[in-house]
Amino acid sequence: MSSSARFFGVTIQNRRERERAERHQLIIDAARELAEAEGWDAVTTRRLAEKVEYSQPVLYSHFKGKDAIVRAVAVQGSGELARLLRKARPSRGESRLRAAAEAYLKFARERPALYDAMFVQQVDLPWGTSEVPQELLDAFGELVAAVEPVHGERDLDALTEVFWSSLHGIATLVQGGRLRPELDDLRLDLLLGALSLTQDEDRP
Amino acid sequence: MSSSARFFGVTIQNRRERERAERHQLIIDAARELAEAEGWDAVTTRRLAEKVEYSQPVLYSHFKGKDAIVRAVAVQGSGELARLLRKARPSRGESRLRAAAEAYLKFARERPALYDAMFVQQVDLPWGTSEVPQELLDAFGELVAAVEPVHGERDLDALTEVFWSSLHGIATLVQGGRLRPELDDLRLDLLLGALSLTQDEDRP
DNA sequence: GGAAGGATCTAGCACTGCTAGCGACTAGAG
DNA sequence: CTCTAGTCGCTAGCAGTGCTAGATCCTTCC
Numbered sequence: 218m219s220s221s222a223r224f225f226g227v228t229i230q231n232r233r234e235r236e237r238a239e240r241h242q243l244i245i246d247a248a249r250e251l252a253e254a255e256g257w258d259a260v261t262t263r264r265l266a267e268k269v270e271y272s273q274p275v276l277y278s279h280f281k282g283k284d285a286i287v288r289a290v291a292v293q294g295s296g297e298l299a300r301l302l303r304k305a306r307p308s309r310g311e312s313r314l315r316a317a318a319e320a321y322l323k324f325a326r327e328r329p330a331l332y333d334a335m336f337v338q339q340v341d342l343p344w345g346t347s348e349v350p351q352e353l354l355d356a357f358g359e360l361v362a363a364v365e366p367v368h369g370e371r372d373l374d375a376l377t378e379v380f381w382s383s384l385h386g387i388a389t390l391v392q393g394g395r396l397r398p399e400l401d402d403l404r405l406d407l408l409l410g411a412l413s414l415t416q417d418e419d420r421p
Numbered sequence: 422m423s424s425s426a427r428f429f430g431v432t433i434q435n436r437r438e439r440e441r442a443e444r445h446q447l448i449i450d451a452a453r454e455l456a457e458a459e460g461w462d463a464v465t466t467r468r469l470a471e472k473v474e475y476s477q478p479v480l481y482s483h484f485k486g487k488d489a490i491v492r493a494v495a496v497q498g499s500g501e502l503a504r505l506l507r508k509a510r511p512s513r514g515e516s517r518l519r520a521a522a523e524a525y526l527k528f529a530r531e532r533p534a535l536y537d538a539m540f541v542q543q544v545d546l547p548w549g550t551s552e553v554p555q556e557l558l559d560a561f562g563e564l565v566a567a568v569e570p571v572h573g574e575r576d577l578d579a580l581t582e583v584f585w586s587s588l589h590g591i592a593t594l595v596q597g598g599r600l601r602p603e604l605d606d607l608r609l610d611l612l613l614g615a616l617s618l619t620q621d622e623d624r625p
Numbered sequence: 626g627g628a629a630g631g632a633t634c635t636a637g638c639a640c641t642g643c644t645a646g647c648g649a650c651t652a653g654a655g
Numbered sequence: 656c657t658c659t660a661g662t663c664g665c666t667a668g669c670a671g672t673g674c675t676a677g678a679t680c681c682t683t684c685c
Contacts (some may be wrong), residue, residue, distance in 0.1 A: 262673060272634050274675075283673065320572055336597070337541070344598055375607040378600050379591075379615070382608075383583065386590025393540070396582050403579040404586075411583070411615040466642060476665050478644075487642065 226284070241279050243269050249290045252330035257338070287334050294331040296354035298324050303358035315409050317363035318384060320404070325388035330393075336385060357381070367413040376412070383408055445483050446472050453494045454535035461491070461542070491538050498535040499556035502528050506563035519613050521567035522588060526609070529592035536596075540589060563584070571617040579615070587612055 219222045251260045262283060266273040280286045298321070305320035307313050325332045344353075357377070364377045380414040387404065396404070451472040454463045466487060470477040484490045490556075502525070509524035511517045529536045561581070568581045593610065595598045600608070 254510050261671080263671085273634095273673085275633070278632085289680070336599075337593075339597075344465050350594060371510060371611055372604075375604045377595075378608050379587065382590030382594055382600070383587040383612075384590070386588070387583075387588030389541075389593065390582075390586055390589060393543075395540075397585070399580070400579045401584060402574075403576055404582050407575055407580050408583050408587075408602070421445055465640085467640090476664095477642085479664065481643070482663085 218396070220361055228252075231360045232344060237279075239270070240275075243403060244276060244279055244286065245289045245293060248286050249293070249331065252290070253328065253336065256328060257333060260287075276315075284409050287338060290331070291334040291338075292350045292352050294328070294335050295356050297331070298335070299352055299355035299359055302356060312367070312409070312413065314380075314413060315405075317360060318380075318405060321360075321411065322388055322391075325384075325392065329392055337389060364412075380412060383412075430518060441483075444473070444479075448480060448483055448490065448495060449493045452490050453497070453535065453542065456494070456538065457532065466489075491542060494556045495538040495542075496556050498532070500553060501532075501535070501579060502539070503556055503559035503563055506560060506567070507520075509557075515615070516571070516573055516617065517567050518584075519576075520586075521564060522609060522613060524589045526592055529588075529596065529609050537597060540541070541593060544607055568616075584616060587616075593624050595622075 221239060237255055239332055244265065248260055250263060251268060260283075262276055265286070266276060269275075274330045276286065278281075280289065300318050301324055307316035309404045361373060361377045362379050364380050368376050387396070387408075391398075391401075448469070452464055452469055455469060455472060461606060464487075466480055467479045469490070473479075480487075480490065484493065505524050505528055506521055509520045511520035552597075564585050565577060565581045568584050571578060572580050591600070593603075595605075
């Protein structure tokens with residue numbers, strides 16, 4: 218009976234934890250949806266609490282603060298970006314670099330709020346020193362793989378950082394309406410051409 | 422005498438307007454200083470009012486709202502960037518493209534708050550359709566001039582946008598601690614090499 | 626059934642951007 | 656020199672923000 222009590226106790230505790238985990242995810246999803254629908258300015262703790270049908274303090278039993286919620290959305294978004302990049306296989310005649318670039322820019326264009334949380338907002342994800350979320354490493358790894366075929370004698374990591382920076386710059390400046398939309402295609406052509414065709418330095 | 426009254430009237434009015442203009446500039450300077458010292462989060466209307474030694478409503482007699490103040494700072498910052506780019510002449514053996522890139526990144530690194538107001542914050546400067554501030558046009562013009570010597574057969578405007586996007590991406594990702602500092606030099610070398618050496622497409 | 630414990634909510638704090646309305650000071654007319 | 660207009664800046668306040676202390680209810684166990 219004590220074992221039975223313990224058994225039920227454990228299983229009830231499991232249910233509790235499961236429900237907690239579900240609510241945790243519910244909050245993240247609600248924040249993402251709200252941000253995608255109305256922008257991050259509309260994501261206030263009150264509106265978020267209302268959307269998940271709990272009071273605000275419940276949010277703080279799951280996350281340390283609003284920043285932590287945004288960070289959780291960002292991590293999840295990174296996973297999605299990594300997934301999109303992984304399945305972005307080049308169609309025939311297209312380079313892998315181009316396929317990756319187009320997938321990246323498409324993501325930034327179609328999910329601006331998500332992209333914002335990941336790379337623009339000052340929500341410092343651990344990134345450098347501490348524990349970098351695996352999702353982010355995956356996403357960067359996909360970019361490395363896309364650059365690898367064209368890097369030639371050039372440093373792969375550095376060139377990937379250049380590639381990523383250029384894509385990020387284009388994504389954010391386009392988002393801010395700072396670049397001419399009619400140059401979108403040409404701009405990408407020039408970038409890809411510049412990055413891929415340069416490794417013939419050791420010519421006589 | 423009526424002419425004398427009018428004369429004094431005008432000159433007093435002039436003094437008033439001059440003092441108003443000075444206070445206008447005082448507010449902009451205070452906002453910039455506060456942002457550079459403690460970041461834009463620290464720039465609240467109350468702290469700003471305290472710094473200029475007026476009450477908050479005075480700010481609103483000069484600017485439509487806080488956004489307008491940030492915008493004014495951004496415009497002034499653009500003028501400064503344009504000035505820096507203009508006088509960034511290449512030392513011997515250095516390309517003009519490199520000189521511009523280094524000046525741009527130096528500005529972003531040393532004046533992060535100013536750079537933020539100009540290109541990161543969502544403070545939508547008119548930019549596309551409406552009246553773009555001359556300062557911004559000047560800054561972009563300097564970039565065009567730096568790209569011009571290397572554009573070859575490629576579209577100058579589009580290539581300049583690529584150049585700018587890459588610099589902007591590097592600037593913001595470095596600022597966020599997302600890129601490896603030890604690759605700083607190599608990264609810039611790769612970018613400049615990629616952008617300048619590619620115009621030998623018409624080879625046999 | 627009653628006590629212990631945890632989960633959730635109400636109410637509130639200190640702050641934000643922004644504004645209505647009062648009060649003082651200035652400028653001009655008689 | 657006095658009195659009136661009008662401008663100018665201030666005090667005080669509103670609605671909203673992120674976040675939290677304390678009360679309250681509800682479950683769980685003996």
